[in-house]
Amino acid sequence: MYKLKTITIIMLTFFLLPLIPGMSEFSAEAASNDNYIKIGLKYGNNSVQSCTLSSEEGFQLGTAKNRGFEEGMPLPAYEKIIITNDKGAIVIKDEDGVLLSADIGSKGCIMPANDENEGIIYYEGTPYRGGIMLIPNSNGSIIVINYLMMEHYIYGVLNSEMGYTNPKEALKAQAVTARSYAELNLGKHSEAGFDLCPTTCCQVYRGYSGEYPSIIKAVDETRGEMIYHDGEPISAFYYKNSGGYTQNVEDVWSISRAYLRAVEDKYSPTYPWSVTLSYDTIQANLEAAGFNPGTVESVAINNRNMTGAVMELKITGSDETVYLKKDKIRSTLGPTVIKSLIFELTDSGPDGAASNWTISNGSSALKPDSGVFIISGNGVVKKMESNELHAYNGIESIRLGKDTATDIEAGRSQTVSFAGYGYGHGVGMAQDSAIEMAKQGFTYDEILEYFYTDIEIK
Numbered sequence: 176m177y178k179l180k181t182i183t184i185i186m187l188t189f190f191l192l193p194l195i196p197g198m199s200e201f202s203a204e205a206a207s208n209d210n211y212i213k214i215g216l217k218y219g220n221n222s223v224q225s226c227t228l229s230s231e232e233g234f235q236l237g238t239a240k241n242r243g244f245e246e247g248m249p250l251p252a253y254e255k256i257i258i259t260n261d262k263g264a265i266v267i268k269d270e271d272g273v274l275l276s277a278d279i280g281s282k283g284c285i286m287p288a289n290d291e292n293e294g295i296i297y298y299e300g301t302p303y304r305g306g307i308m309l310i311p312n313s314n315g316s317i318i319v320i321n322y323l324m325m326e327h328y329i330y331g332v333l334n335s336e337m338g339y340t341n342p343k344e345a346l347k348a349q350a351v352t353a354r355s356y357a358e359l360n361l362g363k364h365s366e367a368g369f370d371l372c373p374t375t376c377c378q379v380y381r382g383y384s385g386e387y388p389s390i391i392k393a394v395d396e397t398r399g400e401m402i403y404h405d406g407e408p409i410s411a412f413y414y415k416n417s418g419g420y421t422q423n424v425e426d427v428w429s430i431s432r433a434y435l436r437a438v439e440d441k442y443s444p445t446y447p448w449s450v451t452l453s454y455d456t457i458q459a460n461l462e463a464a465g466f467n468p469g470t471v472e473s474v475a476i477n478n479r480n481m482t483g484a485v486m487e488l489k490i491t492g493s494d495e496t497v498y499l500k501k502d503k504i505r506s507t508l509g510p511t512v513i514k515s516l517i518f519e520l521t522d523s524g525p526d527g528a529a530s531n532w533t534i535s536n537g538s539s540a541l542k543p544d545s546g547v548f549i550i551s552g553n554g555v556v557k558k559m560e561s562n563e564l565h566a567y568n569g570i571e572s573i574r575l576g577k578d579t580a581t582d583i584e585a586g587r588s589q590t591v592s593f594a595g596y597g598y599g600h601g602v603g604m605a606q607d608s609a610i611e612m613a614k615q616g617f618t619y620d621e622i623l624e625y626f627y628t629d630i631e632i633k
């Protein structure tokens with residue numbers, strides 16, 4: 176069903192617009208909704224030595240030009256072709272090794288022959304809309320690129336960014352943000368020969384295999400729509416859960432945008448998280464980020480903004496005090512570990528974690544102090560000599576002997592516990608809330624206008 180609908184739209188675009196006199200500018204703009212985009216499939220260390228393309232209807236060679244496709248030689252009789260890199264030339268042969276093209280050129284593109292933008296081409300058995308471009312590397316390998324229309328790219332992205340079973344208006348909001356992101360980030364990987372990669376670095380893209388009817392409907396119903404502020408496309412950042420407040424972009428990164436303002440998120444489902452990190456782990460993370468704190472001695476929150484997000488974390492070390500600001504807190508300690516900037520922390524303390532240690536005789540806890548003394552029932556104080564007392568901090572137990580202080584020092588396990596709400600950087604649309612709003616009957620443009628300030632959707 177959805178395929179028929181897309182065909183209808185394409186036919187309308189192709190056949191109706193040229194008939195309207197004086198509308199060339201409009202038709203150019205409408206056609207821009209079909210603008211092609213280059214998605215890297217195999218590149219860098221994953222570049223290939225050779226590859227196989229297949230299409231039930233045969234192939235159509237052509238050229239990628241101005242975000243469109245110019246037809247060249249048809250190859251309708253072949254269902255399978257083999258691609259190799261011969262000294263910098265991309266060579267096409269059939270299954271029997273017969274040469275079909277000695278060099279398709281760096282702008283060459285192989286489409287399925289039935290492509291009225293509805294054909295499917297298989298790269299090593301994986302189906303894609305649009306065509307495949309191949310760029311020779313000087314080391315003899317090949318960069319593989321999927322060249323397809325923006326709308327078809329969004330078909331293959333949306334389910335990975337927000338699952339297809341979610342309510343339609345939330346999917347539509349996500350389609351508009353994904354499209355805005357892609358259009359604004361064209362050429363992000365231009366040094367490698369394509370626009371966007373198919374991973375979380377850009378947006379996760381799974382090709383035709385990632386499409387679902389609900390996804391296609393959401394994309395079609397927002398066809399070509401993007402978010403604008405002051406007439407310019409916006410950076411439509413999004414993330415999973417706000418923790419109750421979204422963030423001013425300048426409170427997260429060192430940029431400022433009038434449309435990325437903090438809003439109280441009344442629709443946020445509660446998303447609590449907690450994690451305990453040892454001082455050693457924190458020290459290792461800081462060192463990996465280029466700091467030299469020495470032995471970590473304490474961790475403290477220095478500053479919050481009005482939403483409760485932590486703006487500065489102070490980590491005192493034996494050699495250096497490190498101040499992690501804003502998103503550097505998450506990027507340094509791990510964005511999946513410190514899930515959001517809205518958190519409280521409990522530091523086990525600088526003196527051998529004394530406040531968290533429990534001194535026990537095996538059955539009942541005793542209160543620790545600097546040195547452990549036993550007070551008898553009639554008030555006689557005696558310094559502890561027994562070997563049968565143990566200290567326990569919830570993770571490990573150490574025996575308290577004559578050299579109690581040394582034992583605690585050697586066996587200490589200093590930790591910082593973080594407990595917070597939300598997941599993600601907090602800038603722009605919270606996906607969990609978009610889903611909740613859609614369930615409550617809000618439309619996709621109302622959802623977008625809630626999270627992005629002073630915007631226009633068109």
Ligand SMILES: [Zn+2]
Nearest residue numbers: 371372376377
């Ligand atoms: Zn990328």
